Amino acid sequence: MGRDITEIRADFPLLTGEYAYLDSAATSQKPQVVIDAEKEFYEKYNANPLRGLYELSVEATKRYEEAREVVREFIGAASAEEIIFTRNATESLNLVAYSYAMSKLQEGDEILVTILEHHSNFLPWLNAAKRCGAKVNFLECDGQGRITEEAFRAALTERTVLVAMTQISNVLGCENDIKRFAAITHEQGAVFVTDGAQSVPHIPVNVRELDVDFLAFSGHKMLGPMGIGVLYGKRKLLDKMPPFLYGGEMIETVTRTGATYAELPHKFEAGTVNAAGAYGLSKAIAYIRQIGFDAIREREDTLTQYAFKRLRENPYVTILGSEDPADHHGILTFQLEGVHPHDVSAILDESKVCVRAGHHCAQPLLKYMQVPSTTRASLAFYNTTEEIDRLAEALGTVRRKLGYAE
Ligand code: C6P
16 A cells, blocks of 8 residues: 555544554545545535526536545446435435336346345345235355356346346355346346445445446445435336435426426435535545555455454354455455354444444345344444454453453
8 A cells, every 4th residue: 555554544633543443344434635525615616506597506516516526537337327315325326216117017027136235235126026916036155255147147137127136245254256146137138236335445345347237335334424325227227217205306396287307317316415525435436546456455355364364263153154365355254163253243332343243234145144233343444453352352351251261
């Protein structure tokens, strides 16, 4: 990495060393430039964007639309009209489910999801399917989290209308070969939706290279503010889709009996938008670009390897998923023998080690893997081996504190 880690950590107000923050898959920490950007928007440009004709509102609109362009470039979309700002990945996926799926699905149609999905990339499809008389099929993975091409081909049927697949699992950290699966889906004439919530912050994602039809992700997991998310969609699909939410700013004309709707992307951005959030997200992207994905990957891989080594020193720890740290993208979900993950997390919290405990919003996956609940440490490039040592050492005390002999 070009910049020294101490210098990088100094960019993040919460990375003072008080906490060992190992929960970046839930939400990342924010650099000062992102925090300042939101403040700057309200201090310098605050007016309702896209509405006023006066200078300040035009300025606010400018920041908002510039942010859209930053996002477009970041994920390699063909045009800024294909970038819809939402609140988060969950809303982006719901937009596709309500607007695309519900207007397309016929009785007997099928949606294919994988067992790896977060609830946000499963429940919107289940709801759409139920309303339309369609059904959701599950594609299962092996113990390492892998989905084979053979299994994928076998799961697609001529009734498959849509495939929804995460790029990186928030529980196992494994990565799906999205380009390959999207191509197979297209051979079948179906549409491919990717959940990029855990990938976009960590690896370069180019929607045209992957040739996905839709991509959803959240700003808050990639150094950006909470409350801003993105949906990318291919223009030819978005153009034909009905609005998702109705109201202000998404219309062309309104009469007592009907309306015509605005052009893309505004057709899908009803009501006052989160312009300060979009502006903050554009600064987060600039920050990621300045660190660089090569450096991010290198650092996260080294940290993951180190965390594996340290956790494996504890004979009571079992890490879920692949044996190879390189397959984990900084995500280590584990069980500590005989201890409920809520107790693990509470005891780690006494040492200010922040991890997540529970089902990680992926209950079908945990049930499939026959684990009721787990603890998850998730890393980002700004973490250090010292923080991982704090995790390993605090973890080493848990069983003793709960009365086990060792
Ligand atoms: N996963 C985690 O701790 P939102 O909440 O809309 O920003 O992101 C939803 C979401 C969708 N897909 C994947 C793969 C995700 O990991 C998440 C969020 C967090 O794992 C919070 S549950």
